[in-house]
Amino acid sequence: MKILVTVKEVATVEDEFEIEGTEIADQYLGADLNEWDDYAVEEAVQLQEAGVADEVVTVTIGPEDCEQTIRQALAKGADRAVRVWDDSLEGVDLLDVNAKTEILSAVVEEEDPDLILTGVQAGDDSFGATGVALAEEVGYQWGAVVNHLEHEFDGDVASVRRELEGGVEELTDIELPAALTIQTGINEPRYASLRGIRQAQRKELDVKGLADLGVDESAVDSDLELTDMYEPESESDVTVWEGSADDTAAELGELLREKGVAP
Amino acid sequence: MSDVLAVTDHRRGDLRDVSYEIITAGRQLADDTGGDLHLAVISGSVDDFAEKLNRDGVDAIHTVSHGEEFNHDVYTQTITQLYDELAPQYVLTPNSVNGLDYAPAVANELDLPVVTDTIDLSANGETLTATREMYGGKVETTNELEGDAVVTIREAEWPTAEGTGDAAVEAFDADIDEDAVGSTVNGFEEVGGGDVDISEADVLVSVGRGIEEEENLDIIRDLADALDATVSSSRPIVDNGWLPKNRQVGQSGKVVTPDVYIAIGISGAVQHVAGMKGSDTIVAINTDPNAPIMDIADYAIHDDLFDVVPALTEQFQ
Numbered sequence: 420m421k422i423l424v425t426v427k428e429v430a431t432v433e434d435e436f437e438i439e440g441t442e443i444a445d446q447y448l449g450a451d452l453n454e455w456d457d458y459a460v461e462e463a464v465q466l467q468e469a470g471v472a473d474e475v476v477t478v479t480i481g482p483e484d485c486e487q488t489i490r491q492a493l494a495k496g497a498d499r500a501v502r503v504w505d506d507s508l509e510g511v512d513l514l515d516v517n518a519k520t521e522i523l524s525a526v527v528e529e530e531d532p533d534l535i536l537t538g539v540q541a542g543d544d545s546f547g548a549t550g551v552a553l554a555e556e557v558g559y560q561w562g563a564v565v566n567h568l569e570h571e572f573d574g575d576v577a578s579v580r581r582e583l584e585g586g587v588e589e590l591t592d593i594e595l596p597a598a599l600t601i602q603t604g605i606n607e608p609r610y611a612s613l614r615g616i617r618q619a620q621r622k623e624l625d626v627k628g629l630a631d632l633g634v635d636e637s638a639v640d641s642d643l644e645l646t647d648m649y650e651p652e653s654e655s656d657v658t659v660w661e662g663s664a665d666d667t668a669a670e671l672g673e674l675l676r677e678k679g680v681a682p
Numbered sequence: 683m684s685d686v687l688a689v690t691d692h693r694r695g696d697l698r699d700v701s702y703e704i705i706t707a708g709r710q711l712a713d714d715t716g717g718d719l720h721l722a723v724i725s726g727s728v729d730d731f732a733e734k735l736n737r738d739g740v741d742a743i744h745t746v747s748h749g750e751e752f753n754h755d756v757y758t759q760t761i762t763q764l765y766d767e768l769a770p771q772y773v774l775t776p777n778s779v780n781g782l783d784y785a786p787a788v789a790n791e792l793d794l795p796v797v798t799d800t801i802d803l804s805a806n807g808e809t810l811t812a813t814r815e816m817y818g819g820k821v822e823t824t825n826e827l828e829g830d831a832v833v834t835i836r837e838a839e840w841p842t843a844e845g846t847g848d849a850a851v852e853a854f855d856a857d858i859d860e861d862a863v864g865s866t867v868n869g870f871e872e873v874g875g876g877d878v879d880i881s882e883a884d885v886l887v888s889v890g891r892g893i894e895e896e897e898n899l900d901i902i903r904d905l906a907d908a909l910d911a912t913v914s915s916s917r918p919i920v921d922n923g924w925l926p927k928n929r930q931v932g933q934s935g936k937v938v939t940p941d942v943y944i945a946i947g948i949s950g951a952v953q954h955v956a957g958m959k960g961s962d963t964i965v966a967i968n969t970d971p972n973a974p975i976m977d978i979a980d981y982a983i984h985d986d987l988f989d990v991v992p993a994l995t996e997q998f999q
């Protein structure tokens with residue numbers, strides 16, 4: 420079985436930040452492998468270690484800067500990586516679900532995986548939609564918010580649990596080929612070993628432009644246009660206790676006594 | 683056209699609250715576009731559901747009786763057929779776990795843009811303006827798109843619709859291609875049971891990723907002991923295996939309503955807040971003064987939990 424894992428380098432934001440136009444100013448941004456994708460990579464690597472998968476390929480849409488992040492997945496055991504980037508993507512401040520789907524589907528067609536694992540959502544723009552849209556586009560079956568995947572496949576069927584609201588899980592069988600969106604907690608993502616990190620530097624990381632994939636440049640034109648970004652207005656009038664930790668702890672202690680909940 | 687088609691959500695025989703909220707959201711949008719609000723009720727006891735959903739503002743209810751529980755293929759096929767039949771401007775669905783299992787597929791199948799997890803919506807002619815969050819709630823954004831679209835709404839953002847409506851209820855004859863149904867739901871399981879029920883606690887000392895290491899949980903346990911309170915947590919603590927599932931507060935964990943909820947090193951992501959915003963008094967201890975938890979906290983300490991928590995514990999020992 421061949422597994423394709425979609426991975427994204429997400430932007431992280433410092434506690435204090437400033438907004439410039441429709442973006443957070445660069446100096447307040449950091450970068451990390453999307454938390455949900457980390458679990459998806461781990462699941463794929465475990466399937467390979469169990470002898471179920473024979474190849475794990477990652478794919479990302481992202482600029483050269485993100486290669487270090489993407490190599491984390493190689494260091495954890497993925498075999499090779501594909502990175503899609505193009506001049507026409509430069510300066511695009513929002514790639515919506517349709518744009519991502521169109522680009523990623525071209526990679527799926529090239530790689531022809533049996534199983535696609537994506538994260539439930541990207542931690543930065545949080546559409547939570549790319550995996551399912553991609554599955555529909557390439558004619559695969561799918562399952563959203565999967566927090567358990569049986570490592571024994573009964574023929575061409577994946578047995579999964581979908582995590583619904585309120586502590587209820589749905590037990591579902593999904594025919595392959597399929598795309599599953601992976602929820603945190605499905606496994607325990609490993610840390611990359613030093614050896615893994617060294618090996619990752621030598622693993623294949625293919626860079627492809629839209630033309631290489633036969634994707635028209637118009638694919639990057641998102642339907643969705645970001646027109647404003649601002650800090651949400653606080654709805655509550657929160658009382659902020661100031662002072663040393665002893666002072667603030669005393670205030671809180673006092674409150675608990677007042678409420679009659681402290682011993 | 684200018685109509686709105688809103689899809690309702692149910693599970694194991696009950697309509698979920700968001701089904702009533704989506705009527706409110708759909709009505710507002712339909713008022714903006716000057717169209718009708720149609721509801722789709724798919725699978726389960728549809729006639730009973732339709733009766734309950736027939737509230738003020740609904741113009742038509744389309745029932746599709748097919749199976750008991752949610753199946754994304756049935757939903758996707760039905761909604762695309764309803765779209766072809768009714769030609770609405772917007773298809774509105776809940777941003778629930780099941781909503782996210784069909785809305786992106788419906789959009790892709792219909793070649794429409796999809797905008798998810800919206801918290802505010804308005805339309806002006808062909809232009810939709812949608813408000814949504816980014817970076818775990820640190821910022822809000824407005825987004826515009828032209829023409830028809832599939833839109834998912836965040837749960838518990840719009841009030842539930844009230845009153846009794848006089849919508850026409852009609853069975854819609856969906857043509858379900860069984861060969862294209864590629865997944866089978868075999869059942870459900872409740873998880874997170876066990877000896878402790880955090881929803882019964884009067885005081886919850888709740889810990890999040892700010893605690894950094896498993897060993898550090900000791901300072902949280904010490905505080906809970908000193909206060910005679912119960913320990914709960916955000917999701918990452920349970921994902922890491924540091925606390926059992928029955929301690930998790932939030933959308934996929936438990937809903938709690940204690941007298942006092944002390945959120946320690948918890949940022950206040952929407953899925954967490956869904957489980958604790960009904961608490962009487964909310965106290966947040968967080969180094970980040972901009973953390974979203976501050977929006978719903980009654981009292982806050984903008985300081986390091988490793989300083990504040992032991993100092994608090996000491997007072998009660």
Ligand SMILES: Cc1cc2nc3c(=O)[nH]c(=O)nc-3n(C[C@H](O)[C@H](O)[C@H](O)COP(=O)(O)OP(=O)(O)OC[C@H]3O[C@@H](n4cnc5c(N)ncnc54)[C@H](O)[C@@H]3O)c2cc1C
Binds near residue numbers: 818918936950951968
């Ligand atoms: C479908 C779905 C379902 C989900 N269900 C749930 C759910 O049921 N429950 C849930 O909780 N989450 C749920 N999540 C996850 C949710 O989106 C967040 O990822 C999660 O709530 C974040 O947990 P956190 O606040 O502990 O961590 P973070 O967001 O990482 O926040 C850590 C906080 O600690 C603060 N901090 C760091 N160091 C210190 C210090 N020394 N002193 C004080 N403060 C400090 C930081 O400023 C930060 O605000 C769900 C997500 C999805 C997609």
Ligand SMILES: Nc1ncnc2c1ncn2[C@@H]1O[C@H](COP(=O)(O)O)[C@@H](O)[C@H]1O
Binds near residue numbers: 427516536545
């Ligand atoms: N730029 C990208 N490159 C590769 N995969 C992506 C990208 N954006 C999103 N994805 C994948 O789609 C999942 C859901 O993202 P989203 O729908 O944007 O919330 C992520 O967890 C990734 O696995």
